[in-house]
Amino acid sequence: MPNRHYDQLITARWIITVEQDGVILDNHSLAISDGRIVAILAPEEAAGVSAGTYLNLDNHVLMPGLVNLHGHSAMTLLRGMADDKALMDWLQNHIWPAEGKHVSNAFVFDGALLAMGEMFRSGTTTINDMYFFHAAMARAALAAGMRTFVGCSILEFPTVYGQNADDYISKAMAERSQFLGEELVTFTLAPHAPYTVADDTFRKVITLAEQQDMLIHCHIHETMDEVNSGIEQHQQRPLARLANLGLLSPRLIAAHMVHLTDAEIALVARHGVSIAHNPTSNMKLASGIAPVQKLLAAGVNVGIGTDGAASNNKLDMLSETRMGALLAKVGTLDPTAVPAATAIRMATLHGARALGIEHKVGSIAVGKQADLIAVDLAQIETSPNFDPISHIVYAAGREQVSHVWVNGRNVLRERKLTTLDEAELKARADSWRVRILDN
Numbered sequence: 322m323p324n325r326h327y328d329q330l331i332t333a334r335w336i337i338t339v340e341q342d343g344v345i346l347d348n349h350s351l352a353i354s355d356g357r358i359v360a361i362l363a364p365e366e367a368a369g370v371s372a373g374t375y376l377n378l379d380n381h382v383l384m385p386g387l388v389n390l391h392g393h394s395a396m397t398l399l400r401g402m403a404d405d406k407a408l409m410d411w412l413q414n415h416i417w418p419a420e421g422k423h424v425s426n427a428f429v430f431d432g433a434l435l436a437m438g439e440m441f442r443s444g445t446t447t448i449n450d451m452y453f454f455h456a457a458m459a460r461a462a463l464a465a466g467m468r469t470f471v472g473c474s475i476l477e478f479p480t481v482y483g484q485n486a487d488d489y490i491s492k493a494m495a496e497r498s499q500f501l502g503e504e505l506v507t508f509t510l511a512p513h514a515p516y517t518v519a520d521d522t523f524r525k526v527i528t529l530a531e532q533q534d535m536l537i538h539c540h541i542h543e544t545m546d547e548v549n550s551g552i553e554q555h556q557q558r559p560l561a562r563l564a565n566l567g568l569l570s571p572r573l574i575a576a577h578m579v580h581l582t583d584a585e586i587a588l589v590a591r592h593g594v595s596i597a598h599n600p601t602s603n604m605k606l607a608s609g610i611a612p613v614q615k616l617l618a619a620g621v622n623v624g625i626g627t628d629g630a631a632s633n634n635k636l637d638m639l640s641e642t643r644m645g646a647l648l649a650k651v652g653t654l655d656p657t658a659v660p661a662a663t664a665i666r667m668a669t670l671h672g673a674r675a676l677g678i679e680h681k682v683g684s685i686a687v688g689k690q691a692d693l694i695a696v697d698l699a700q701i702e703t704s705p706n707f708d709p710i711s712h713i714v715y716a717a718g719r720e721q722v723s724h725v726w727v728n729g730r731n732v733l734r735e736r737k738l739t740t741l742d743e744a745e746l747k748a749r750a751d752s753w754r755v756r757i758l759d760n
């Protein structure tokens with residue numbers, strides 16, 4: 322092999338590529354140039370290579386960055402405000418009133434930066450978000466250096482951000498136009514849920530998404546109440562209503578999908594819908610257990626999300642991956658449901674596939690962007706180490722995430738954020754706490 326020069330050479334004790342379940346590369350190196358993985362080198366190949374920087378991760382797993390497939394980043398500022406409630410009580414009596422008083426450009430910017438700090442420190446490199454004040458969210462993404470899908474919320478009723486569905490849509494498209502061409506930022510259309518969005522609006526969203534080639538991100542079948550009240554109001558289950566409207570397609574990311582019949586699982590499989598599974602939020606709001614094992618068996622692309630920090634209350638994709646594996650087992654009484662390698666694949670490649678960026682991120686392969694994380698396994702909590710894949714899912718904590726790169730840029734180094742000021746993030750969060758308590 323010719324003695325090539327690369328920007329960075331990262332050598333790790335173990336590399337989990339996620340290209341093939343269960344495969345681990347020992348003591349291999351990744352050569353990175355211009356933010357991309359340009360070579361995966363065996364020890365003897367790496368010996369003669371030169372690079373701008375060298376990093377040896379002797380006790381670490383190097384793996385693709387985690388893709389958080391459903392979140393509301395700015396809701397970090399409402400963390401711990403309303404716990405131990407069911408979804409509708411939580412939303413209508415606590416969260417929506419608080420959002421009505423406090424959400425603004427500044428709230429979204431500060432809350433999103435706080436979220437990104439927390440997400441980097443737990444190994445997330447991509448967030449698929451949905452909230453309000455999208456330009457503030459996009460500015461936060463660029464400041465932090467996080468790959469971000471900015472979901473533009475659409476509802477029928479007024480909030481601090483919009484008056485009605487048309488207003489939400491026109492604001493979304495105007496804000497999107499300011500960020501076209503930004504590699505890290507992609508806008509999506511986010512009709513909130515079947516119970517807050519009318520048929521005509523769903524039709525407009527479908528047309529616009531097709532015209533502008535945008536993804537659609539929507540909460541669907543999160544609770545039994547949602548399904549039952551949908552039947553009362555529309556004489557059909559919400560998913561059937563959405564299918565009749567033409568919403569089901571590969572551009573749809575359906576968040577939650579907890580309550581599904583076997584026929585509905587076949588329906589979403591047939592239409593190529595992706596699902597964002599949010600195990601902790603579904604447990605905490607007592608929404609139920611999504612039929613993940615059946616969905617995977619039917620060929621549905623299921624990724625993992627945290628939901629917002631007001632319903633989780635962590636933005637910790639490593640822990641969420643563990644929860645996804647555990648909840649599948651308890652939900653089916655089958656310990657083989659969602660094994661560790663599958664859980665990792667869901668948290669990485671499946672998320673990337675849902676977002677249409679599987680060709681760029683989600684696994685470690687030559688040609689992909691260097692969205693990577695390193696997890697230090699030389700800790701008491703992960704000793705002894707028979708199987709790094711097992712440890713990533715079942716034993717390691719987010720405290721063990723040592724390094725994170727997005728597009729080859731090192732945004733977390735030895736657990737220190739490089740693009741964000743930790744003291745400033747905490748100070749701003751606390752000043753929001755004071756403001757919220759005063760009102």
Ligand SMILES: CSC[C@H]1O[C@@H](n2cnc3c(O)ncnc32)[C@H](O)[C@@H]1O
Pocket residue numbers: 393408412416417420451452453474475511512513514540543602628629632
């Ligand atoms: C359209 S996104 C913003 C909107 O959604 C609310 N929200 C946060 N978490 C959930 C959830 O799990 N189900 C339904 N709605 C949720 C958030 O508070 C915003 O108002």
Ligand SMILES: [Zn+2]
Pocket residue numbers: 391392393540576628629
């Ligand atoms: Zn949500």
